[in-house]
Amino acid sequence: MTDRLDAASAAAGSPATGVPAGPTAAAAGGSRELHAFIAGLPKAELHVHHVGSASPRIVSELAARHPDSKVPTDPEALADYFTFTDFAHFIDVYLSVVDLIRTPEDVRLLTYEVARDLARQQVRYAELTITPFSSTRRGIDERAFMDAIEDARKAAEAEFGTLLRWCFDIPGEAGLEAAEETTRLATDDRIRPEGLVSFGLGGPEIGVPRPQFKPYFDRAIAAGLRSVPHAGETTGPQTVWDALTHLRAERIGHGTSSAQDEKLLAHLAEHRIALEVCPTSNIATRAVRTLDEHPLKEFVKAGVLVTINSDDPPMFGTDLDTEYAVAARLLDLDERGLARLAADAVDASFLDGAGKSRIKDEIDTYTAGWPAP
Numbered sequence: 001m002t003d004r005l006d007a008a009s010a011a012a013g014s015p016a017t018g019v020p021a022g023p024t025a026a027a028a029g030g031s032r033e034l035h036a037f038i039a040g041l042p043k044a045e046l047h048v049h050h051v052g053s054a055s056p057r058i059v060s061e062l063a064a065r066h067p068d069s070k071v072p073t074d075p076e077a078l079a080d081y082f083t084f085t086d087f088a089h090f091i092d093v094y095l096s097v098v099d100l101i102r103t104p105e106d107v108r109l110l111t112y113e114v115a116r117d118l119a120r121q122q123v124r125y126a127e128l129t130i131t132p133f134s135s136t137r138r139g140i141d142e143r144a145f146m147d148a149i150e151d152a153r154k155a156a157e158a159e160f161g162t163l164l165r166w167c168f169d170i171p172g173e174a175g176l177e178a179a180e181e182t183t184r185l186a187t188d189d190r191i192r193p194e195g196l197v198s199f200g201l202g203g204p205e206i207g208v209p210r211p212q213f214k215p216y217f218d219r220a221i222a223a224g225l226r227s228v229p230h231a232g233e234t235t236g237p238q239t240v241w242d243a244l245t246h247l248r249a250e251r252i253g254h255g256t257s258s259a260q261d262e263k264l265l266a267h268l269a270e271h272r273i274a275l276e277v278c279p280t281s282n283i284a285t286r287a288v289r290t291l292d293e294h295p296l297k298e299f300v301k302a303g304v305l306v307t308i309n310s311d312d313p314p315m316f317g318t319d320l321d322t323e324y325a326v327a328a329r330l331l332d333l334d335e336r337g338l339a340r341l342a343a344d345a346v347d348a349s350f351l352d353g354a355g356k357s358r359i360k361d362e363i364d365t366y367t368a369g370w371p372a373p
């Protein structure tokens with residue numbers, strides 16, 4: 001059994017993608033061997049946002065193209081800009097980056113570079129959450145938008161071997177107009193992209209009750225899409241219950257407050273409804289005060305299926321490898337425990353059976369070949 005992760009042997013440093021280390025990188029700690037194991041471990045990422053994954057290089061390049069933007073062009077200044085006082089502040093900053101994505105070429109460049117960053121971390125499969133409403137309402141033609149993400153998806157598969165699929169989400173605070181538009185783009189066969197597999201709900205939860213979106217999720221599910229709304233990130237367990245009962249959620253984005261409701265934890269465990277846990281995101285948006293208070297351990301103790309994700313990695317000064325190191329420390333995992341986390345994410349994904357078996361076999365081969373301590 002290799003040394004367990006511990007702060008004393010912290011070898012964290014900046015995440016693999018070169019963004020300045022965020023609020024939990026140091027806490028990730030970890031032996032060099034375990035970091036090396038994580039770096040080579042084949043993974044699947046199920047909760048990561050398109051615009052939220054724009055690297056400092058991409059953001060500064062786009063900001064330089066649009067001098068009217070308040071987004072800094074200098075990567076160092078960007079690290080300060082990506083420091084949030086609360087969730088509402090995070091959304092403001094997030095939207096200022098959305099404003100930078102103005103042309104189909106911006107969309108294609110962003111998507112391809114996000115795929116490159118995922119491939120660099122041995123991500124074999126990712127479900128990337130895209131908010132098409134936010135881009136089409138800012139003037140990007142919907143057909144050109146879909147062509148741009150599909151071009152990038154096919155290029156990523158051909159050049160990096162990384163499979164991308166899309167989740168289209170409703171920015172809930174933008175209301176039912178956004179819900180209608182997102183549902184149309186996700187269900188009209190004349191426009192919906194080939195890579196689309198799921199349908200979500202993002203943005204602030206406070207003042208945005210989930211039940212109002214039931215008609216839209218019903219239409220998306222009827223069109224064959226899988227339901228994966230955010231819930232319980234900045235509000236209590238009732239939002240998670242609502243996502244389950246009204247939106248028929250198959251997985252829950254974050255679900256952090258589920259730990260406050262034993263019955264909810266039991267329900268999630270019994271029905272194998274995975275939580276898409278994003279530890280550093282919860283700290284960076286102040287949804288959770290400190291890592292040691294993060295409920296990840298409670299979820300595992302209650303038998304809930306958890307997947308580890310980065311949410312908006314450059315904005316939170318993290319990446320998926322760092323999130324695995326954080327999870328290893330919080331759950332006291334060794335290589336086998338980490339491999340099981342990765343396999344659980346593959347199982348909870350919407351990839352077809354053959355694809356799941358292929359990635360899980362790769363995880364097993366990699367782990368079996370890892371030198372024993």
Ligand SMILES: Nc1ncnc2c1ncn2[C@@H]1O[C@H](CCC(=O)c2cccc(C(=O)O)c2)[C@@H](O)[C@H]1O
Pocket residue numbers: 049052091094095129130131133134135137169170171172173174202203204230233281311312
């Ligand atoms: N951790 C997160 N938790 C929740 N969401 C997250 C998280 N990370 C990223 N997002 C994304 O933030 C956006 C929010 C966009 C939004 O609220 C909004 C409000 C009003 C108008 C408009 C507009 O476009 O006109 C947009 C969503 O696209 C969502 O996918």
Ligand SMILES: [Zn+2]
Pocket residue numbers: 047049202230253311
């Ligand atoms: Zn999210």
